Amino acid sequence: MRSWAAFLAVFGLLLAGCTAGGGEPDGVITLRFQSLAWQQESVAANKELVREWNATHPDVRVKYVQGSWDSVHDQLLTSFEGGEAPDIIHDASDDLADFAYGGYLADLHGLLPSRLKSGIPERSWATATFGDGIYGVPFLQEPRVLIANADLLREAGVRVPTPQRPWSWEEFRRIAGQLSGHGRYGVAWPLKEPVSATLNLSLSTGGQLFHRDGDGKVEVRFTDADAVVPRTVHDEVNQDASASGATLGMGGSDTLPGFFAGKYAMVPLGFSYRQQIVQQAPEGFDWQVLPAPAGADGLSQGVSPQTLSIAEDSPHKKEAAEFLDFLLRPKNMVRLALGDWMLPTGTQALKDPALHTTENDWATGTALAGHLRPAPAQSVRGYPEWKDKVATPAFQEYYSGAIGLDELRERLEKDGNLVLARYQR
Known part of the structure; x- marks a missing residue:
């Protein structure tokens, strides 16, 4: 023993x-x-x-x-x-x-x-x-920007926006039309996953979509401010013919070959896509970074660092x-x-000279850092299910022209609030 x-x-x-x-x-x-x-x-x-x-x-x-x-x-x-x-x-x-x-x-x-x-x-x-x-410690973030064919902008003679003087959403839609024609689209929207892009850009127009009451419960309300960005995309695709409907189901990388070939004058992408462009663009291709359009709340946009x-x-x-x-x-x-x-995200890190160079337009992106805000869905319980089951198919159908704005609103609110209610009991 x-x-x-x-x-x-x-x-x-x-x-x-x-x-x-x-x-x-x-x-x-x-x-x-x-x-x-x-x-x-x-x-x-x-x-x-x-x-x-x-x-x-x-x-x-x-x-x-x-x-x-x-x-x-x-x-x-x-x-x-x-x-x-x-x-x-x-x-x-x-x-x-x-x-x-x-x-x-x-x-x-x-x-x-x-x-x-x-x-x-x-x-x-x-x-x-x-x-x-x-x-969590938020440490890296990226704004959504417009990556543009600089040669096509010069040929069209359009005003080139800056962080100090950005395009409005109305001006962006008009210029996308000016850049279109002869087999070319002014913009390609890669919206295979449309929800975060739509909600984050809608902060610039005052859109919030998710609203909390005094008890902390969340309700979806699709207001006129929430409608500006999706209506712009919808109208560019279905009315103006200035945006390609074929790219709606694409990811950002999928649009780059057409962008390099001159099929699209601009592509809204995350700031980090610059690396792929530097690596893949044909020799002599001239591109530049433009700030996303501004609305009633300026250049504000949502991020999930x-x-x-x-x-x-x-x-x-x-x-x-x-x-x-x-x-x-x-x-x-x-x-x-x-x-x-x-x-x-760090304020001291953002001051580093390496992030303020004109090479690869680092300075343009860094100038947008102060406008980045928490994404609207950041703390909403049940958001993944709402996004997958309600919002993604609703936005996809709206952007393709299969449904109108009223039905989009009804589905986001009525069906969406039923989903979120299960997480707030």
């Missing part, structure tokens, strides 16, 4: 040694950092920063784990429920609500240093705030927060932004 008891005691010590410190028998803590970086420059920047951390922190090592934007929500849900979530989680703020309310993510209050908290504007923190908690969160089940939240502080120092945040061709 004594030998069996001794065996159990030794086995228990061995087991404790294996589980302490993230599974390292020598007491070294290992943090798993799941990154969704996919562009070569971005992956390289993330891995280099991990190497720099590991070189100076022998007792807290970070293991880089590659994730994918295509499957991150389901993959994270499975790992949370299975108790195998990474310590540090890269995601987007509009994907955090269910995880935050579900108790899977750590509230970062009390974990983050004051430098990091004060270095990012409150409007950015609002994108990762759910209830009374902060469940990329975020870094800490798993609630992580046994090393303090060390994970220290790594986040290192990763998101201003100079490091700039490195991550340049690698992803996006903008940092």
Whole structure:
């Protein structure tokens, strides 16, 4: 019996040694950092920063784990429920609500240093705030912009907009018509996923769509302000023939061959698409970045920044927060932004000269950073189901001309509120 008891005691010590410190028998803590970086420059920047951390922190090592934007929500849900979530989680703020309310993510209050908290504007923190908690650090963001064929703009003699003097939505529609004809469209709208693009751009016209009452319950109300952007797209496709109906089912990358061939004069895209254009554009192709049109609320538009969160089940939240502080120092945040061709959220990082050059129109995008606001659907529970089952098919049918504005409004409100009601009981 004594030998069996001794065996159990030794086995228990061995087991404790294996589980302490993230599974390292020598007491070294290992943090798993799941990154969704996919562009070569971005992956390289993330891995280099991990190497720099590991070189100076022998007792807290970070293991880089590659994730994918295509499957991150389901993959994270499975790992949370299975108790195998990474310590540090890269995601987007509009994907955090269910995880935050579900108790899977750590509230970062009390974990983050004051430098990091004060270095990012409150409007950015609002994108990762759910209830009374902060469940992610917003660190990268991108405005939607117009990528234009500069030669075609010059030939048409149209006024070129700037962040200081943008086009209005009416002027944009008129100029799209001027740039059309002879087998060319003034604009190509890649709206395979139409909801976020529509709602985020509608902030410029005062659109909100989601309205909270005094008890915090959310109701969908499609007002005249919400209708400006979708009506513009609809009319360009179905009345003006200045936008191609064929691109409505495309993703942004799908429109680039036609853009390079002169079939489309402008394409509304995320700011990071500049990298693909630099890599793929034929020699001599002259392109430029224009701000998205402005409405009653100016250049405001919604964004869902990329975020870094800490798993609630992580046994090393303090060390994970220290790594986040290192990763998101201003100079490091700039490195991550340049690698992803996006903008940092940090106010100090945004001042970096590398983000204010005319090369590849970095300066145009950086000038829009102060106009970025939390996406309208940011904290709406049930939004993914509302988007997939109600809003996406309704917008797709409206943009194609299959239904009118009144039916679009009815479906977004009537059917949409039935969906959201299930999440607010």
